[in-house]
Amino acid sequence: MNLLSTTALFVATALAEIVGCYLPWLWLKDRAPVWVLLPAAMSLAVFVWLLTLHPTAAGRVYAAYGGVYVCVAVLWLWLVDGERPHLWDITGVSVALAGMAIIMFAPRT
Template sequence: MIEVVLSTLGLFFFASLLEISGGYLVWKWLRIDKRKIFGVIGGLILFSYGIIMTFQPADFGKVYATYGGIFVVSSIIWGYWVDKKKPDRFEIIGSIVVLIGVAIMFYFPR
């Protein structure tokens, strides 16, 4: 069981890195820098995010619902590391609540 949890969490966090970094490059292209290369690279990274998600062992709806929670936490981490925005206590509490929900949805036995 622990191997499944670690591999699926690894896939979820890798996918979130791809989605957030790809979206960030598209954001940079359209809102900040205007160089098309940011958009092209960002689009390719976003495409690869979609492929990585297919490696999850569950069905589409369950995977994407769970991923939503991982995305929330990853976005807070991205904001801290890249945008240098320290999360406040409510963002941290909310992230913990989301992770509890993720664990219940994806990992509790049926």
């Protein structure tokens, strides 16, 4: 897979996981009705399915995915929670994405 399609797949995977976890969080905080647990479960099932679409070893996918998850979670913090990321958030995202790129795109023989 190339850089663009790999990154897009990771972003979709992260969104599926975040939505699958955010909806139960809303319910537990009494901000959403119990029926939101159904789309949450479906979102987590999509998350697991998306992880299987990556064409490399599962351990490598999980390790690299973590970097993209950090980035998407900080974007979620900004766009959904309404809290602007600080410099340290952006620095952490940069380090996490650098790690993801090294893991996924380093040449292998």
